[in-house]
Amino acid sequence: MGLSRRNSNRGGSDVVWPGFVDAMTALLMVLMFVLTIVLVVQSVLRDTITSQDKQLDSLTAQVAGLADALGLETARADALQAEVGRLGLDLAAAQALGVQQEGQIATLAGLVATREGELASATARITDFEAQVAGLLAERDAAQTRLTELAAARAADQTAMAALREKLQGADAELTAMTLALEAQRQKAEDTLTLLAAAETKAAQDAEILSGKEALLATARAALATETERSAESARQVALLNQQIAALRSQLGELQGMLDAAAAKDVAAKVQLEALGSQLNSALAQVASEQRRRADLEAAEAERLRAEAQDLAKFRSEFFGELSKVLAGRQGVRIVGDRFVFSSEVLFNPGSADLAPEGRAQIAGVVATLNEIAAQIPPGIDWIIRVDGHTDNVPLSGQGEFADNWELSQARALAVVRYMQDNLGFSPERLAATGFGEYQPVAVGDAPETRALNRRIELKLTER
Incomplete structure (x- = not known):
């Protein structure tokens, strides 16, 4: 009867222990999977912020190019202003010469009026370019601010992931310690069952010392009860670990939500960066078109003036030739x-x-x-x-x-x-x-x- 009870106790231990080991193995795999996901998410967030830094550098370069174009337009306006001043001086000098320089005075007056119109037009375009550059710089500053916020969010995410990693490492160490403690307790329980079996065998063989063996059996049973209590405590610790794993999963969900929000902000920032790039390209194209148009107008005006001068000179020559004949x-x-x-x-x-x-x-x-x-x-x-x-x-x-x-x-x-x-x-x-x-x-x-x-x-x- 004692042997049957012993065999029943050992059979229950053999059934419970492999299931506990499987549960601990599955828990370790879950923890490793969670840690892997955290590392992958951190890498993706780092790549996203690096890409935004590159796009911001490209935007800064385009703003610098537009500023250079604005500088060229300003230099052109200054050159026109200088030419207007020079033509004014030439006009004043020509007026001092009187009748002999009347043709030059009229030509210079026309050139002064033309250059003043071009100067006014260039000044207006410079004002428009400055307004566009100011708007683009403001948008670039806003993009930099958003990028700084993303970097701060990334730093906070890294801090949270570091804390989560430390907590996972602590849980892993604690789980390993509990596994070792349970193994020691199981070994003690097996030793106790071995002692109990030996005591029951000795009681069957030697009835004379039954009372002493029964005392030994009571001691073994007390030890077994103590080990049972320890097993229950281990089960409670396993339940506590399950709760901690559930909390870690909740934190992982919150972290994923933060990563999704960061990804949405990144998409919005990319759209704004593309819009800024389009505006910069449009402004640069407008500057190039305006420069080509101004060059074409200047060439056409110069050609027209030359043609008119040649035509007037021809008709003046004919006029004086005819008058010379009449008045000879x-x-x-x-x-x-x-x-x-x-x-x-x-x-x-x-x-x-x-x-x-x-x-x-x-x-x-x-x-x-x-x-x-x-x-x-x-x-x-x-x-x-x-x-x-x-x-x-x-x-x-x-x-x-x-x-x-x-x-x-x-x-x-x-x-x-x-x-x-x-x-x-x-x-x-x-x-x-x-x-x-x-x-x-x-x-x-x-x-x-x-x-x-x-x-x-x-x-x-x-x-x-």
């Missing part, structure tokens, strides 16, 4: 450079601004020739006949019709213009009257011949 041999008319110069004595009576009959005839010949040439001049050339009045340096008394030489020169130029318009039907839009008084002489001195040269009316075909 006439007294008081001479050609000086690109102007026809009429002596005031030929056109006007002394001290008067009324055209003499001889003067009207000569002006009529000029207008007839000009009407033939004007029909051939293209509409795109903005030409005029400028009539300039000049006097000598003899001051007027101020008691007559004119107060001084200014009024006399202007009145004579205006008389020629009105005769061309009112009597000869010449278009007033193509006429200009200018009085220079005594301040643009062609000869210096007080001799009568010198003063006669300075008293003159000049006609010039020029640009407006």
Whole structure:
């Protein structure tokens, strides 16, 4: 009967122990799997942040390229400003030279107006580029801030994973210690069962010492009860380990949620980075297109000016050639450079601004020739006949019709213009009257011949 009870106890121990060992093995495998997942997630998060760093570096490089383009545009604007200043100085110098530089003054005035328009346009484009660069820099700073937040989240995740790894290592060590303790307890239980079997065998063989063996059996049973209690304590510790594993799994779920949120932020950051890259590419393309368009406009304007200058020079040459034939041999008319110069004595009576009959005839010949040439001049050339009045340096008394030489020169130029318009039907839009008084002489001195040269009316075909 005692032997049967012993065999039953040993059979229960053999059944429970392999199941416990399998449970501990499965627990170790689960812990290793969890640790592997944590390491893989950490590696993926590190690669994601590295990719965002590279994209941010690329965005910074594109912003630097746009800043360089803005610098080039600013330098171009400064160059235009310098050219406007230089042209202004040339214009002032040309104005000081007077009649001999009128063509250059008109050309320089047109160039100054053109360059001022280009400068205003370049200034507006620079303002737009600066606004775009400021917006892109702000977006880049926001992206850097988001990247910093991701890095902070990654650091927090790494801290949490380090704590989880330490906890897993502690659980592994604790599980190993408990396994060793259970093995020792099992060994003790087997030894106790061996002693109990020996005691029961001895009791069957020797009935005389039954009371002593029964005491030994009671002692063994007490030891077995103690070992049973220890096994129950081990079972409670296993249940506690299961609870800790469940807590670790919960923490792993929270970590996975944090990783999913970080991945979502990463996707949003990538979309924003792509949008910023598209905006930068569009801005750079706009800068290149604007530069090409400005270069084309400058080339077209230069070509147009050259063509107009060539056309006007051709028609001016024809005009002066025809007039030279008409006025050849006439007294008081001479050609000086690109102007026809009429002596005031030929056109006007002394001290008067009324055209003499001889003067009207000569002006009529000029207008007839000009009407033939004007029909051939293209509409795109903005030409005029400028009539300039000049006097000598003899001051007027101020008691007559004119107060001084200014009024006399202007009145004579205006008389020629009105005769061309009112009597000869010449278009007033193509006429200009200018009085220079005594301040643009062609000869210096007080001799009568010198003063006669300075008293003159000049006609010039020029640009407006």
